[in-house]
Amino acid sequence: MKLFRKLFAEKILRFYEGTEAGIQLIRRLPLIGKHIKDDAFAEKSKGRVAVGVAAQVFVVLWEFIKKFLYVLLFMFVPYMIMAYFFPLIRLHQDTTIIYLFVMLSTVCGSLANTTIFAMGDRDYLMIRIMLVSPYMNFLGKLIYKMVTEFVFYFIILIIFRVPVFNSLMLCLLTMFSRPIGEMLAIITFDHFRGIYENRNVLNGTIMAVCVILAYGLPVLNRRISPTWIYAVHPFVIVVMLILGAGAMYYLWWYKYYRVIIREAMYNKREF
Numbered sequence: 001m002k003l004f005r006k007l008f009a010e011k012i013l014r015f016y017e018g019t020e021a022g023i024q025l026i027r028r029l030p031l032i033g034k035h036i037k038d039d040a041f042a043e044k045s046k047g048r049v050a051v052g053v054a055a056q057v058f059v060v061l062w063e064f065i066k067k068f069l070y071v072l073l074f075m076f077v078p079y080m081i082m083a084y085f086f087p088l089i090r091l092h093q094d095t096t097i098i099y100l101f102v103m104l105s106t107v108c109g110s111l112a113n114t115t116i117f118a119m120g121d122r123d124y125l126m127i128r129i130m131l132v133s134p135y136m137n138f139l140g141k142l143i144y145k146m147v148t149e150f151v152f153y154f155i156i157l158i159i160f161r162v163p164v165f166n167s168l169m170l171c172l173l174t175m176f177s178r179p180i181g182e183m184l185a186i187i188t189f190d191h192f193r194g195i196y197e198n199r200n201v202l203n204g205t206i207m208a209v210c211v212i213l214a215y216g217l218p219v220l221n222r223r224i225s226p227t228w229i230y231a232v233h234p235f236v237i238v239v240m241l242i243l244g245a246g247a248m249y250y251l252w253w254y255k256y257y258r259v260i261i262r263e264a265m266y267n268k269r270e271f
Contacts, residue, residue, distance in 0.1 A: 015055075021055065022052070060148075067149070067156060071101075071157070075104065076160050088224075095228055102173070108211075110174075113181075114182050115145060116261075134257040149171075172237050172240070172241070179244050
């Protein structure tokens with residue numbers, strides 16, 4: 001439990017913030033707010049806990065909606081457009097979604113949307129004010145991201161008619177790729193400082209290449225190669241599991257998170 005509190009200190013703080021915001025909202029409601037007793041939301045009361053849980057459910061639901069819109073706008077809608085012009089793409093919806101998901105989320109998301117360098121005001125608050133270890137702050141954010149993406153994307157892919165087994169394998173593939181991307185980002189910081197200092201250019205290049213490949217190749221070839229179904233083959237998933245576990249071991253024992261986060265925050269003029 002102590003380790004859990006350290007890893008997810010930011011989420012625990014967000015729970016209390018959501019509770020307070022929910023209570024204030026209820027108190028401002030016309031007619032209802034005036035009839036609420038002062039002790040209805042006392043510390044450790046059922047009413048207070050209920051408000052906090054409701055606030056977190058809303059936050060999780062909003063995160064799910066954003067992921068759903070991402071898949072809808074960047075994967076399903078492009079598939080529908082390509083399917084209108086190319087019959088071979090229309091006949092293989094699940095393979096097309098798998099291909100687009102691998103390019104835009106598994107590859108691009110892991111390399112260009114790393115957690116370690118995405119430092120913001122919340123991280124400044126947790127590290128400098130709440131005195132949470134940068135190590136625990138980073139690992140907690142990464143684990144939360146991996147778990148929530150797995151659950152959200154699994155549901156969303158099924159909604160878009162990707163078979164259950166393929167959806168499961170694709171979500172595992174993406175989850176295992178996340179620590180690999182974080183490890184590569186840290187190695188870049190340690191050994192290729194020039195690339196790190198121009199990482200916005202690097203990230204932009206990665207995103208541009210992935211987008212061009214994701215949408216350009218199907219249009220040029222007028223179909224999706226059937227070999228992309230092997231991206232969700234159990235052998236590929238086992239290999240990614242081993243690589244992801246090795247990357248997670250590296251992240252767990254890495255000692256210089258404070259240096260990286262100080263540099264990232266300095267670049268954002270937060271230090």
